[in-house]
Every structure is written in structure tokens, then in C-alpha cells.
Amino acid sequence: MLKPVSYKTDQHRAYQQALDDFGITELVTKLNNYSDADFESAWIQPQQKEIESLAAILISQLTYSINGKLIAAYLNLIRQSNQDIAPSLINLKCPDASIELPANFPDVAKTPRFLYGDRLRWLSTESDTDWGIVIGRFYSFASDRCCWSWCYLIWLSKNSPSASWTSADIAWEEDLEPISEETDL
Numbered sequence: 001m002l003k004p005v006s007y008k009t010d011q012h013r014a015y016q017q018a019l020d021d022f023g024i025t026e027l028v029t030k031l032n033n034y035s036d037a038d039f040e041s042a043w044i045q046p047q048q049k050e051i052e053s054l055a056a057i058l059i060s061q062l063t064y065s066i067n068g069k070l071i072a073a074y075l076n077l078i079r080q081s082n083q084d085i086a087p088s089l090i091n092l093k094c095p096d097a098s099i100e101l102p103a104n105f106p107d108v109a110k111t112p113r114f115l116y117g118d119r120l121r122w123l124s125t126e127s128d129t130d131w132g133i134v135i136g137r138f139y140s141f142a143s144d145r146c147c148w149s150w151c152y153l154i155w156l157s158k159n160s161p162s163a164s165w166t167s168a169d170i171a172w173e174e175d176l177e178p179i180s181e182e183t184d185l
Contacts, residue, residue, distance in 0.1 A: 027055050077143060102148055105139070112137055112150045113173050120154060120176045130169065131179055132156040142172055149173055 019025045031051045034041045046054070102108055114120060114134050121131035136153035150173040156163045 024055060024059075027058070028052065031055060031058075108139060108148065110150070114150075114152060114176065114178070119179045119181065120152070120171075121179045122171060123175055123177050128161055130154070130156055130160045130162050132160060132168075135168070152176060 016025075028051055031046070031054050032041060114137070116134050116136070118134045119131070120134060122129045132154040134152050135155045138151055138153075139148060140151050141147070142149040142151075151170050152173065153168055153170050154176075155168050156166065162169060
């Protein structure tokens with residue numbers, strides 16, 4: 001059961017931060033508002049102590065039901081992207097490493113968003129990001145998203161930050177955005 005410190009100190013703030021960082025606060029909130037065909041929290045009205053006990057039981061059960069293939073897939077994703085997995089991937093079931101082409105390939109439902117010659121830049125909160133022109137594209141499995149997606153080959157502008165060490169780079173469609181014709185390529 002979750003037992004928060006009863007006084008407001010740095011220790012309490014650190015405890016709360018740990019609950020937030022490890023997703024326990026989100027789990028407790030979800031249990032508090034959960035609704036599906038088998039359970040309706042608004043109708044049952046569980047008490048906070050019951051919700052916290054449920055959270056502890058669910059975490060404990062996860063320990064006993066861990067799937068090695070799923071752990072290996074997530075670890076592979078973490079190592080490939082050198083960062084933590086996005087929270088949206090937690091419920092995602094990744095396929096085995098032997099990826100097959102989609103059954104309907106090449107008639108995939110998702111048409112490419114960008115065409116050859118389009119001027120694009122990498123999405124970034126930084127003002128100093130790479131940009132260039134599309135010179136190729138391919139449909140490939142994006143292991144960090146566990147799905148098939150379009151990937152683009154971008155000929156970098158001579159003024160692009162990475163142009164000092166490479167002339168072209170690839171990027172997933174979701175990581176790119178169009179730029180105006182005035183941008184110096």
C-alpha cells in the first residue's frame with residue numbers, strides 16, 4: 001500500500017516525484033476512473049486505500065507474469081534509440097525480430113506524405129535543426145514505434161548543421177515537416 005509521508009518536506013516531494021516518475025500516480029488515477037464492460041469505478045466507488053491496494057497487487061502480478069520476448073523487444077528499443085521508451089509504448093506489443101512485409105504491400109493504406117523534391121526540416125524544439133530536399137523514400141519497419149512507416153532520404157542543405165560531415169540523411173515521416181521555398185538549400 002502507498003504510504004506517503006505525512007509532512008511536507010523535501011523527502012515528501014522526492015517521494016511524490018518517484019511515484020510520478022515510475023508511473024504509479026498515473027496507475028492510481030487510471031484505477032480511480034477506470035471503466036469497461038467488467039468494471040465501472042464510478043458505480044463501485046472504491047476507496048483510496050482500496051485503489052492503492054489494487055495498484056500494489058497489479059504491480060506485484062506484473063512481476064510474476066513478465067514475458068521475456070516483450071522485455072527483449074523493449075530493451076532493444078531502448079538500446080537502439082539511446083533513450084527511455086515513450087510512455088505510449090508501454091501497452092504496445094512489439095512483433096518478433098523477424099519482421100515480415102505487410103500483407104498488402106506495396107498497396108499500403110498509408111500513402112507517403114512527402115514527394116521527391118519537397119523541402120523538409122526535422123521537427124525540433126531547437127531553432128538549429130537540419131533541413132534539405134527529398135531525394136528518395138522507402139517503406140520500412142520503425143522499431144522505435146513498432147510499426148511500418150515511410151522513411152525519407154534527405155539531401156541536406158549546404159547550410160544545414162550536419163552538412164559539415166554528411167551530405168544526406170534519413171528520417172521517419174513523423175519526424176519531418178515542410179518548409180517554405182525561401183529556405184536556402
